[in-house]
Each structure stands twice: as structure tokens, then as C-alpha cells.
Amino acid sequence: MPDWLPLALIGGALGLALLLLLLALRGRRGEDVARLGAMMEALAAAQDRLARLSEDRARDQERSLAARLDAAAERSQASASAIQQRLSVIDAARQNIEALGSQVTSLAAVLxxxxxxxxxxxxxxxxxxxxxxxxxxxxxxxxxxxxxxxxxxxxxxxxxxxxxxxxxxxxxxxxxxxxxxxxxxxxxxxxxxxxxxxxxxxxxxxxxxxxxxxxxxxxxxxxxxxxxxxxxxxxxxxxxxxxxxxxxxxxxxxxxxxxxxxxxxxxxxRLQDEARRIRHEVEALAADTARLERRIGALRGHFANMQQDVRDIEITAEKIIRRSEAIRALDIPEDATARAAE
CATH class of the missing domain: 3.40.50 (Rossmann fold)
Structure with missing residues (x-):
């Protein structure tokens, strides 16, 4: 609401009151005076409502202004924090640049x-x-x-x-x-x-x-x-x-x-060396295998000869057993045996 509107309404109410007063002084009829009085009361009520509305609007504007000020303060604080962080980053970058400069100087000295x-x-x-x-x-x-x-x-x-x-x-x-x-x-x-x-x-x-x-x-x-x-x-x-x-x-x-x-x-x-070593070991293993086969063949021959000897011994033993059985089967008188003994 414009600031000049309440003042204009108040001025209009005062002008109307003066008009009523002049009409009363001139002897107008009582009915007109009553009508004007009712209008004055209605105008006063409207003025009260307008005043309350103005106060409400003023309070709303104050609250809105306070909210905007708080938001502006928060934004300002956030901006200050961001600036502080950027300053910290800039300071760290400056330190890194100084350290890099010293390293470059050292590298230049080395080179x-x-x-x-x-x-x-x-x-x-x-x-x-x-x-x-x-x-x-x-x-x-x-x-x-x-x-x-x-x-x-x-x-x-x-x-x-x-x-x-x-x-x-x-x-x-x-x-x-x-x-x-x-x-x-x-x-x-x-x-x-x-x-x-x-x-x-x-x-x-x-x-x-x-x-x-x-x-x-x-x-x-x-x-x-x-x-x-x-x-x-x-x-x-x-x-x-x-x-x-x-x-x-x-x-x-x-x-x-x-x-x-x-x-x-x-x-x-390295793989070729390992392959040569493997081939050498395989050749040695083959030689050992051949030697083992020769020795197994010789052992097999000795075993065959031993088996033949065992068979010959078995045959001789069987002959001896048969001869002893034949001797037991002979019927010789005992007196003849005694005489033969004498």
C-alpha cells in the first residue's frame, strides 16, 4: 500500500466532518444529519480497518525485510567461508610453487x-x-x-x-x-x-x-x-x-x-640352457636304462641256469627215492642176512 493513502483518508474524514458541522449549523433537517453521522461512523470503521491493515502490512514488510537480511547475512557468511577456502588453496599453491622453485633450483644445480x-x-x-x-x-x-x-x-x-x-x-x-x-x-x-x-x-x-x-x-x-x-x-x-x-x-x-x-x-x-640340461639328463637316463636292461638280462640268464640246476637236483632226488623204495621192496630172509653178516 502507498504511504500517502492513509494520510489522504484521514484528510477526507476531517473534510467530511467539517461539512457535517456546517450543515448542522445551517439548520438542515435531522434526517440528513443522521445519515451523515452514519456515514461518519462507517468512515471511522473503514479507517480502523485500514489502520489495522496498514499495521499488518507493515509487520509483514518487517518480517520479509528481516528474512531477506538473514538470507543476505547467510550468503555473506558463505561467501566469506568460500573466500577463506580459496585463500587457503592459494596459500597452499604458493607454498608448492616455492617448494617447486627450490627443487628446480636444486635440479639446475645438479644439471x-x-x-x-x-x-x-x-x-x-x-x-x-x-x-x-x-x-x-x-x-x-x-x-x-x-x-x-x-x-x-x-x-x-x-x-x-x-x-x-x-x-x-x-x-x-x-x-x-x-x-x-x-x-x-x-x-x-x-x-x-x-x-x-x-x-x-x-x-x-x-x-x-x-x-x-x-x-x-x-x-x-x-x-x-x-x-x-x-x-x-x-x-x-x-x-x-x-x-x-x-x-x-x-x-x-x-x-x-x-x-x-x-x-x-x-x-x-635360459630356455635353451634348460633344454640342453634336460636333453643331457634324458641321455644319461637312457644310458642308465640300457645298463639296467643288460643287468636284468644277465640276472635272467643266471636265474634260468639256477632253475635248470634245481630241476637236475630234483630229478636226482627222485631217482634216489625210487631206488630206496626198490631196496625196501626186496624180500631177504633174516638168517641169510645173519650168515652174510658172519
């Missing part, structure tokens, strides 16, 4: 040190080899007959024979090639990168390829997929040159595939 970088490559190589091959299939820091020591020797049977694996991490030249500001600097870094790879390939080819002791090829392990991908994508001729010298360049993914193949070779070699 910047050649010895530490080499140790990191050896650790990655150890994890890959130990995960795919049995303990008897490899040896760490194996010393060859020429006095050189390789990072890992994979003990494959001939052919192809044991394969030496050496871990190399040419990071400086690769990083310089990636961060080169212009084409001249990039070309210089590329020449340095290819020179490092060729030097590593030459070292591996000279040290770890020994006829009769190792296989005709060796593996150069690059612990970085990025370096390995750059080498194969941009310097395929260098990879082919290394393969012609008996050095195969592998990264973590390709080494994993190569180790799977070697695992199958080792399993086949």
Missing part, C-alpha cells in the same frame, strides 16, 4: 655440475635396466679386458654377445643451441653439440667394442628425451654415422624397448 649430471644419468640407467632385466643379466661398472670400465654390461649370449652401455649427457651444448639468440649463435652451438656427440661415439667405439669379448655394437644412453629427440630430428646423419661405427644412440623410451627385446633374448637363452 650444471658434470659429475652430478653423470650420476643422475647413471641412476636413471640403473632404474631402467634393473626394472627390465634379471639380476644375472647385467653388471654395473664392469671392467673389460682392455682396462676400460663401462657403466653397464648386459650379458647377452653369443650371438650377439655382451653389450656395453655408457651414459652421456651433453647438456651444455644442447642448452646453448636452444637458447641461442640468433642464427649465428645457434649454428655455433649446433657445431659444438654435434662435436660432443661425435667425441662420445668415438670413445665408446674405441673402448667398448672388443672382438670375441663384447658384441659388435654398444649403446650410448642419453638420459634426456629432449636431447634424444633433437638429435634424431635435426641430426639424423649423425645418428646413422654412429650406427655405422657400432654405437647405437638411445633415450629412456627407446632404451626401454631395447631392454624388452634383450629380456626376450635372455629368456630364450
Amino acid at each position: 650444471g655440475n658434470k659429475q652430478a649430471r653423470g650420476a643422475l644419468g647413471e641412476v636413471q640407467l640403473r632404474d631402467l635396466v634393473a626394472d627390465r632385466l634379471p639380476p644375472s643379466g647385467f653388471a654395473w661398472q664392469h671392467t673389460l679386458s682392455n682396462g676400460t670400465r663401462c657403466d653397464c654390461l648386459i650379458r647377452l649370449p653369443f650371438p650377439p654377445g655382451p653389450i656395453a652401455v655408457d651414459s652421456k649427457f651433453p647438456l651444455e651444448a644442447w642448452a646453448a643451441m636452444q637458447d641461442a639468440p640468433d642464427s649465428a649463435a645457434r649454428a655455433l652451438a649446433t657445431r659444438r653439440f654435434t662435436a660432443d656427440i661425435r667425441r662420445h661415439v668415438a670413445d665408446i667405439s674405441q673402448k667398448y667394442l672388443i672382438p670375441g669379448e663384447t658384441a659388435e655394437g654398444a649403446l650410448m644412453f642419453l638420459p634426456s628425451e629432449a636431447v634424444h629427440a633433437t638429435l634424431h630430428a635435426a641430426h639424423a646423419e649423425l645418428v646413422a654415422e654412429a650406427a655405422r661405427r657400432g654405437v647405437h644412440i638411445v633415450g629412456p623410451s627407446s632404451l626401454w624397448a631395447v631392454l624388452n627385446t634383450m629380456r626376450g633374448l635372455l629368456r630364450d637363452a
Whole structure:
């Protein structure tokens, strides 16, 4: 209800009262005055009802406003809680970023040190080899007959024979090639990168390829997929040159595939060894069986001879029994026997 409506009604009631008063003063008839009085009473009753309705409306508006204020307060509290949770998440993310930054700094320090970088490559190589091959299939820091020591020797049977694996991490030249500001600097870094790879390939080819002791090829392990991908994508001729010298360049993914193949070779070699042992045992068992048959044949011959001897003894015993019975059957007088005795 508009706020001006109660005031207008009150003003109308006052105007009507004044009109009635003027009519009474002018001497109008009593009937008109009574009618106007009834109208005044009806107007007063309507005003009371309007006032009560206004109060009810006001109370309803107050309750509605209080409910809206409570809902707004709840929403504000929920928003504050959500903001607090987001702030907690942001703080945790900030802490993680700080920790990651320190780890990146530590990793940069490790990669910047050649010895530490080499140790990191050896650790990655150890994890890959130990995960795919049995303990008897490899040896760490194996010393060859020429006095050189390789990072890992994979003990494959001939052919192809044991394969030496050496871990190399040419990071400086690769990083310089990636961060080169212009084409001249990039070309210089590329020449340095290819020179490092060729030097590593030459070292591996000279040290770890020994006829009769190792296989005709060796593996150069690059612990970085990025370096390995750059080498194969941009310097395929260098990879082919290394393969012609008996050095195969592998990264973590390709080494994993190569180790799977070697695992199958080792399993086949072990199965062949077991098959040879089984065949040897079967041949020995066949020889023992033949020997047993010969001895059983000899025993059977001895048993047959013994049976014949037993039959001969039985025949002789029967003859003796018959002769004794014949002797008992003879009728010889006793006086003749006595005279024969004298």
C-alpha cells in the first residue's frame, strides 16, 4: 500500500466532518444529519480497518525485510567461508610453487655440475635396466679386458654377445643451441653439440667394442628425451654415422624397448640352457636304462641256469627215492642176512 493513502483518508474524514458541522449549523433537517453521522461512523470503521491493515502490512514488510537480511547475512557468511577456502588453496599453491622453485633450483644445480649430471644419468640407467632385466643379466661398472670400465654390461649370449652401455649427457651444448639468440649463435652451438656427440661415439667405439669379448655394437644412453629427440630430428646423419661405427644412440623410451627385446633374448637363452640340461639328463637316463636292461638280462640268464640246476637236483632226488623204495621192496630172509653178516 502507498504511504500517502492513509494520510489522504484521514484528510477526507476531517473534510467530511467539517461539512457535517456546517450543515448542522445551517439548520438542515435531522434526517440528513443522521445519515451523515452514519456515514461518519462507517468512515471511522473503514479507517480502523485500514489502520489495522496498514499495521499488518507493515509487520509483514518487517518480517520479509528481516528474512531477506538473514538470507543476505547467510550468503555473506558463505561467501566469506568460500573466500577463506580459496585463500587457503592459494596459500597452499604458493607454498608448492616455492617448494617447486627450490627443487628446480636444486635440479639446475645438479644439471650444471658434470659429475652430478653423470650420476643422475647413471641412476636413471640403473632404474631402467634393473626394472627390465634379471639380476644375472647385467653388471654395473664392469671392467673389460682392455682396462676400460663401462657403466653397464648386459650379458647377452653369443650371438650377439655382451653389450656395453655408457651414459652421456651433453647438456651444455644442447642448452646453448636452444637458447641461442640468433642464427649465428645457434649454428655455433649446433657445431659444438654435434662435436660432443661425435667425441662420445668415438670413445665408446674405441673402448667398448672388443672382438670375441663384447658384441659388435654398444649403446650410448642419453638420459634426456629432449636431447634424444633433437638429435634424431635435426641430426639424423649423425645418428646413422654412429650406427655405422657400432654405437647405437638411445633415450629412456627407446632404451626401454631395447631392454624388452634383450629380456626376450635372455629368456630364450635360459630356455635353451634348460633344454640342453634336460636333453643331457634324458641321455644319461637312457644310458642308465640300457645298463639296467643288460643287468636284468644277465640276472635272467643266471636265474634260468639256477632253475635248470634245481630241476637236475630234483630229478636226482627222485631217482634216489625210487631206488630206496626198490631196496625196501626186496624180500631177504633174516638168517641169510645173519650168515652174510658172519
